[in-house]
Amino acid sequence: MKKSDRTARLAQSDIRAMTLACAKVNGINMSQGVCDTPVPPVVVQAAQQAMAQGHNTYARFDGIAGLREAIADKLASYNHITADPETQITVSAGATGSFQATCMALLNPGDEVILFEPFYAYHVQAILAVEAVPRYVTMRPPDWNLDVKSLEQAVTSKAKAIVVNSPGNPSGKVFTRRELEQIAEIVCRHDLLVITDEIYEYFVFDGREHISMASLPGMADRTITIGGYSKTFSITGWRIGYSVAEASWAKAIGAMSDVLYVCAPTPLQHGVAAGIRALGPSFYRELAVEHQQKRNRFCGALAKAGLPPAVPQGAYYVLADVSRVPGKTSRERALYLLDKTGVAGVPGEAFFEGPEGSRYMRFCMAKTDSDLEKASRAIERFAS
Numbered sequence: 001m002k003k004s005d006r007t008a009r010l011a012q013s014d015i016r017a018m019t020l021a022c023a024k025v026n027g028i029n030m031s032q033g034v035c036d037t038p039v040p041p042v043v044v045q046a047a048q049q050a051m052a053q054g055h056n057t058y059a060r061f062d063g064i065a066g067l068r069e070a071i072a073d074k075l076a077s078y079n080h081i082t083a084d085p086e087t088q089i090t091v092s093a094g095a096t097g098s099f100q101a102t103c104m105a106l107l108n109p110g111d112e113v114i115l116f117e118p119f120y121a122y123h124v125q126a127i128l129a130v131e132a133v134p135r136y137v138t139m140r141p142p143d144w145n146l147d148v149k150s151l152e153q154a155v156t157s158k159a160k161a162i163v164v165n166s167p168g169n170p171s172g173k174v175f176t177r178r179e180l181e182q183i184a185e186i187v188c189r190h191d192l193l194v195i196t197d198e199i200y201e202y203f204v205f206d207g208r209e210h211i212s213m214a215s216l217p218g219m220a221d222r223t224i225t226i227g228g229y230s231k232t233f234s235i236t237g238w239r240i241g242y243s244v245a246e247a248s249w250a251k252a253i254g255a256m257s258d259v260l261y262v263c264a265p266t267p268l269q270h271g272v273a274a275g276i277r278a279l280g281p282s283f284y285r286e287l288a289v290e291h292q293q294k295r296n297r298f299c300g301a302l303a304k305a306g307l308p309p310a311v312p313q314g315a316y317y318v319l320a321d322v323s324r325v326p327g328k329t330s331r332e333r334a335l336y337l338l339d340k341t342g343v344a345g346v347p348g349e350a351f352f353e354g355p356e357g358s359r360y361m362r363f364c365m366a367k368t369d370s371d372l373e374k375a376s377r378a379i380e381r382f383a384s
Contacts (some may be wrong), residue, residue: 004053006129009041013121014350018334022344028375031344031365033317035234037290039368042278043233047271059266061258063091063242067273071227071242074276079201082199082217087247090254093261095199095241097230099186100126101260102195102224102243105252107132110203111160113195114151116144118319118351118360120169120197133158136353141310141319144173144264148182155186161193162186167200170319170351170362172312174208184216194223199241200315202232204285205366206293208313213245220233221246224253229272231366232287238268291316294365301376302363305383316366319348323359330358337361341378 018031041084061067068085083089092098099122107113107129119138126285129308137150137365151162160181166175175183187194194213201210212225228241240262243253250289299309307320327333338344348360365372 006131013250014331014347015064015121018338018344018346021335021338025342026339026377027338027342027344028371029344030327030375031346032368033231033236033364033366034373035231035316035366036368037232037234040275040279040283043235043271043275044269046274047267050267050270051077051367055267055270057266059091059263060267061256061263063264063270064266064359065237065274067091067240067269067276070273070276071244075225075244077223079198079212080312081212081220082245084247087331088250089184089240089242090243090250090257091264092237092257092266093238093241095197095226096122096126097239097257097261098226098228098243099123099195099197100129101253101257101346102226102245103130103132105128106193106224106249107160109161110158112156112158113160114154114162116146116163116168116173117161117353118164118168118171118357119353120142120165120182121350123163123165123197130182132160134353135159138354138356139171139173141171143313144171144310145166146175146179148186148269151183151186155190155192159190159192161195163195163197165197167210167314169197169200169315170346172311172315172317172319172351174204174210176209179207180211180213180216184213184219187222188218192222194219196223196225198225198227199231201222201227202287203291203316204288204314205295206313210314224249224260225383230283231274233272233275235268235272237369238265238272240264240268257305258327291366294367294369298363298365298376298379299370304377307361307379307382316360317364319351319360319362320345321359322348322361328360329357334361337382341375341382343375343378 345361346355
């Protein structure tokens with residue numbers, strides 16, 4: 001029995017592979033973005049209460065009304081996006097599930113989708129799974145600034161969409177308003193759509209501002225905005241994400257999400273809705289401050305160890321230059337570093353189409369303070 005052709009196009013996740021390698025040596029897992037920080041009590045309590053009250057059966061395919069309404073209010077106040085919770089918001093199985101449902105609903109085989117490199121590997125896998133074709137626009141460290149000329153050159157007659165991940169995984173890139181306006185101009189001129197991934201929208205550092213593409217003039221009907229609360233509430237295992245789109249697109253995305261997942265977990269949706277309603281602006285400000293401190297501590301350790309970091313502007317990952325670590329590829333270097341320090345990161349090849357990835361490793365900094373300190377000290381000792 002042979003596997004399907006589409007399965008042959010998919011690669012094993014380096015993130016998963018390094019997580020398994022880390023477990024074998026009982027190391028500190030900074031490869032997978034599991035987010036070890038505490039869950040806000042109100043979120044857990046509301047989910048538990050929902051279970052106790054009997055909310056344990058299927059929800060509506062696009063999410064419970066209370067969550068869709070909470071997301072709509074949050075979109076209006078924070079993202080400056082107006083969305084009808086009844087026709088434009090689809091709750092799905094995490095932001096990754098929302099991205100997959102979007103690709104299935106809006107892309108055809110052969111459609112070209114432009115991504116910025118370094119890219120999130122699951123975006124590429126979702127695109128390949130629907131037999132669309134990824135095209136890459138390379139960004140350069142340490143700031144990963146937009147190269148408009150390269151983006152223009154990537155647009156062909158087969159281009160259908162551009163993926164904008166801001167704040168970005170793995171780069172930590174936060175697109176400026178000017179950069180988003182430049183992308184929007186190209187999108188409108190070539191009649192493209194934009195698929196955003198804004199899962200790290202609250203993890204923005206050094207006074208920067210998160211700006212949603214759909215909030216720009218003329219972009220609301222061309223943009224599928226994808227977000228979620230896996231990272232914000234430290235509930236990566238709950239799988240609660242959402243997409244926001246023009247009503248006819250949202251209907252198609254909802255239909256695909258229904259086929260793939262039926263619905264997101266019902267009682268957990270109640271927990272997330274309660275968190276959105278109960279937690280005010282101070283929670284999100286403190287979240288950014290806390291993770292900026294984590295960034296500063298670990299990036300300092302990397303610099304001390306001679307593994308120069310491209311200091312992230314947002315999200316909670318850092319790409320470090322590990323070219324001084326023994327090995328011909330970043331996979332070999334990642335395994336060497338795990339052996340010598342007990343700290344697991346992801347090989348850079350997972351995020352680059354070209355050879356640049358061999359220089360880098362990605363580390364996730366969303367760890368408890370004690371684990372982050374252990375990892376930082378282990379990396380610092382590596383310098384000697």
